[in-house]
Amino acid sequence: MTLSTGHSAALDFAQPEPPDLSSGKYVKLWQGPQHPGITGNMSLELVLDGDTIVSCKTHVGYLHRGFEKLMERRSFIQNFTVVCRIAVPEPTFNEYLYSHAVEEISGIEVPERAIWLRTMNLELMRLASFLMWIGGQSGAFGQYTVPNWTLAYRDYVLDLFEEMTGARIYHMYIVPGGVRAGLPDGFEERAREIMKGAEKLLDQIERVMFNNVVFKARSKGLGIITPDMVDPYGIVGPNARACGLARDIRKDEPYLAYDRLDFETISGNEADAYGRAYLRLQETRQSINLIRQCLDHAPTDGPFQADMPNVLHWKVPAGETYVKAECTRGEYGYYMVTDGSEFVRRVHVRGPSYTHAIAVMERLAVGTNIADIAGLMVSLHTYPPEIER
């Protein structure tokens, strides 16, 4: 088996010469849109020389549901039930950013309790999302034990969501003005118990998946992102942090209660698939810690929703804003323009997957082995629905 060596450090933006398909030397292969690489549908058009990839082109459009356009014809309250679908495994970042954008333009102050509940909700989401991702990364390299563990354990976290928000996947909990409810009775104890179990699980995963000769052999050196690629390619989140950049919006431009939480930005020094995976494992542990801090500090009484106008004919004043948050994959942003009517004029959702799954993927794939392409896709952690909002 040939191990891929990744990409050279010298950054070259010139389009490579397209391979001469008529030469009979190459094989063209469509990978996807259904495949084990990522959550959602997306295709890679691969050209292979033997089992080495010489060119990669990302094709999206299989999941296009026109969210941004849908929002222009729905009232401000109705949109909050739509946005969660933009990133299926991480709906709450959409809920938070949409709500935050509306609140910023209309000048709504969210009460303290809602700020803490939102923070906790987002961190629980990070935990659930990383658990699913760890399973994906492990499975992409043919190791199917860890996915069974993590996806099952993720369901315990979804149980917490179910209790807190009334739903497992599309929580629809963070609503413009605050959140929809406080915590149910006994939630704190159950959450702490599940956090304890999650920590234990992560230790086991570290022993089984990370201290694993096969995993190391396949992931080390795969898809190296060098620091000089980060800005030109718009690389964010763990993908950027793994190569040594300490960039985390939670720390750099704190929102919600992050300025009151005790944590440090984690950055790594190995920017290959293994390094990114290990960084995410650490961030999962950090997330558990943050959830515990939220449980400690979140007020148990007081309002959880600002005084709201009647949402049935809510007109948000004209304005525009860009709001962002650190989701599991990096900067997630909402650009919103309102014109004073009952409908939003324009929403643009900036998900990190757009760059990661297209420009970055197309570059990193070149020179890798066909067997590693799924592992590479997972290691960039992308969600196709947020590419095609």
Next chain:
Amino acid sequence: MNLRDLLSPFFVWQRAFEKPYTSIRPTIDRPGAPAYRGFHINVSEECVGCGSCHSICQNHAIDMVPAAEFEGRTGDSGLRPRFDYGRCCWCGLCVDICTAASLRMSNEYAWISEDPDEFHFTAGVDDKPWQNNEHGYRRAEGYHLYPPKRIEMDMLSPDESVQSFEEVARGYSEAQAKLEADRCVECGICVATCPAHMDVPDYIHSIRDGDYEKGLQLMYRTNPFPATCGRICTRRCESVCPVGILGEPVAIRWLKRFIVDQVDAKDYPRILNDQIIESGHRVAIIGAGPGGLSAAYYLRKKGHAVTVFEAGETAGGMLRYGVPSYRLPDADLDKDIAYIVSLGVDIRYNTRIGKDIDFEQLLQDYAAVFLSTGLSVPSNMRIQGEDHARVLSGLQVLADVASGRDPGIGSRVAVIGGGNVAMDAARVSRRLGAEVTILYRRRIADMPADEEEIHESQEEGCNIVPQAIPVEIIAADKPQQVSIKWGEAEMVQDPTGGRPRPVLQEDRMHTDTYDCIISAIGQGSDLDFLSKENQQQLAIEWGKFTPGEYQQSALQKVFVGGDVANRTADAISAIEDGHHAARGIERLLNPDGFTATQTDNTGEPA
């Protein structure tokens, strides 16, 4: 490669001895979390069919459909939400907006059926196994999608208000009105409940849009007395407003007033643009109160020549003489009346039918007659000594004050009664500097007066003595005083289920002396101007008419309305009677051109 990395993965075997995540039998039902957003529950008895769930649903998964068992209930549209589970996304916004908190969700989430139509059901009407599920999503306490509290109206403080006849309610500012208008959920239950069926949601909408001229146009379609009703309407609309079920109802009356206050009277002709094409018919109206003038307005719009015969010196009827100016300033009443008169309505003041003109004469001279003479004769208390000179009638006191005369009440006054006239007489007496005691035979909660009036009269220092039954009026030592003997009453439950009855306690009698006693226990009609024969023909019972279709009486040409022909005896009912009679008269005079939904010359439904 190191040895650790080779051995460490074998740790997976340790898990083989742990309890598995999965259950052995996957068929075991797992209930949803207590707050799970599962299938919909609607407590149909609590639901009023306001349709807010339908309005907020972004998937159009909810239709409001008629539910026979709830049709005709007061304050209920008779509709219930029907869910289409092919569309529903279980966001629960319908539960959040539900004005009655009747809509909930169960924590059931599994439902299998071979019939796709089954997934289209009316919650709470169609029987579903989860209807009584105690768990599931409910709107959390403290979470609202519309403001539950109304914007408080600025009022004169009671100390200030008793000093003068200045209007107590100061009116909304534009910002306040817009905030209050924002609370409306546009269900239209108010429209159905308003006797005049005013287009409340649309004129409230016009406030949100800042288009007060449109608001005025909407109001004049059904009510030519908006400035008046914006102040003193009995507002049955507010009593059924679903926003009031969990919070406070939308202040519909104050919003109506706000619109009128924004528009200058001199702009009315331009805004309302009532084009009159003379029809050649002549119609007589007896009584220039709200009923008579409402009929005059809508008849005039149809082009009929209208003559109003009024016994008093000015128009307005009970609105002028019965409602004190601190509730309804003359200028505002005049604003309404002046516009009606400006359309060419001829009002003959100081003209009493039966004395100055014979009723029979009217029947001969006019194509139709609308009779709305109101209730002008105070009822008797039917106790001994009530013809004492110091026993005044509430109506007389109010009329004197309204006409600028001194009613001569003295400085200590007892008011007998618990209706609006009693409250008004008491508050007027306070303004004239008197110390006021109100004697009422039942409990305060039983008072027929508007709750607001009861509250304000108490605030202004009127002492309400409930469960006090007047027994006898006795001459006092001084001629300018009078004594009243009254007894305390106990409320006795009616065995047949009627309202509790006050029973006089003979052993607990009191005698108090006042400068005057104002009797305000009700009013009756004065129909002496009708001949015996006419009275028989018109089928008058207990001094009241029982009108038929379109307010038509037993005499084909005679239409009746207002207090003398309805049970509610309030301004808005009289206004609707007048409007309705105008339709009836139009049908009589122009039978070929009349349809129930015909449009008037503004192109709007008449």
